[in-house]
Amino acid sequence: MEELSREELARVLDFYKELGIESVYIDDVKDEPMGNLxxxxxxxxxxxxxxxxxIGDCRRCRLSETRTNIVFGEGDPDCEIMFIGEGPGADEDMQGRPFVGRAGQVLTSLINKMGFEREEVYIANIVKCRPPDNRNPHSDEAESCLPFLKRQIEVISPKVIMVMGNVALQNLLDPDMRITKVRGKFQDLFGIKVMPTFHPSYLMRNPKDKWLTWEDAVTVLKFLGRDVVHDPGRG
Ligand code: SF4
Known part of the structure; x- marks a missing residue:
């Protein structure tokens, strides 16, 4: 069969959809994340x-009762890297944007040191509504919300996901995994590389571990074939 570009293949698939055909088997791209098309x-x-x-005005779990805003996630939909945290805090709930509080400053600084602007990556969380008193999301809440995040990952199909903290790691990959055991080692999700690393809130409490997060970031940058320009000795 003649080779089609991503755009041509997407048009063909749209055409099939209009005909009422919901799924097709394409041998050459069967392992390709859908967003690559x-x-x-x-x-x-x-x-x-x-x-x-x-999502709309989602009421699928009890977090809808106490939230101010749904925090969908933001960034470049065609990015190379996604950052995934646990859930919105007070600042995020007020503004409807992810990682805009103090932990957000730590994350933004990491993104900048990696050579990106926030607008060039995509940032999201396991749950899209703030858990009251900043508690961890309950498993049924995470389960209700995860299909939305998985759809975002499927559409964006980044080259790498940096999963930050145990809550994100355990909900997205494996409930038995621990950040302290697997950080720095690539995992796999839908054929996408996943780098587990510390949550920015943890780094605020344990700044001595920032260099470990930088090591994880360097591993990611090398995988992406990007230059490492930041000197961690300069903060
Ligand atoms: S946390 Fe997710 S599932 Fe629960 S109400 Fe908010 S958007 Fe819906």
Missing amino acids: LSRQEKQRALEDLMKDG
């Missing part, structure tokens, strides 16, 4: 559809 605009549209039609 979409342009940046198509990814943006798919995420907007998820936000408006899929």
Whole structure:
């Protein structure tokens, strides 16, 4: 069969969808994450559809009763790296944006040191509504919300996901995993490389471990074939 570009293949799949065909078997790309077939605009549209039609004014779990805003996630839908944390805190709940409080400053600083702007990566959480008193999300809440995050990952199909902290790691990969055991070692999710690392809130309490997070970031940058420009000795 003649080789098609991503855009051409996406158009063919759209055409099949209009005909009522919901799934097709494509041998050559069967291991390819679905988002690799979409342009940046198509990814943006798919995420907007998820936000408006899929999530809407979601009431699927009890966190909806106490939230101010749903924190969907933000960034470049066609990015190389996604950062995934646990859930919104007070600042995030007020603004409806992920990682904008003090932990957000630590994350933004890491992103910048890696050579990216926040707008060039994608940031999201396991749950999209703030757990009261900043408690960990309960397993049924995470379970209700995870399909939304998994859809975001599927659409964005980043090259790497940095999963931050035990809550994100255990909900996304394996409930028996511990950050202290697996950080720095690539894991796999839907064929996408996942780098477990400490949560920025942990680094605020344990700044002496920041260099370990930087080591994880360097491993990610090397995998992406990017230059490591930051000198960790300079803070
Ligand atoms: S946390 Fe997720 S599942 Fe629960 S109400 Fe919010 S958006 Fe819906």
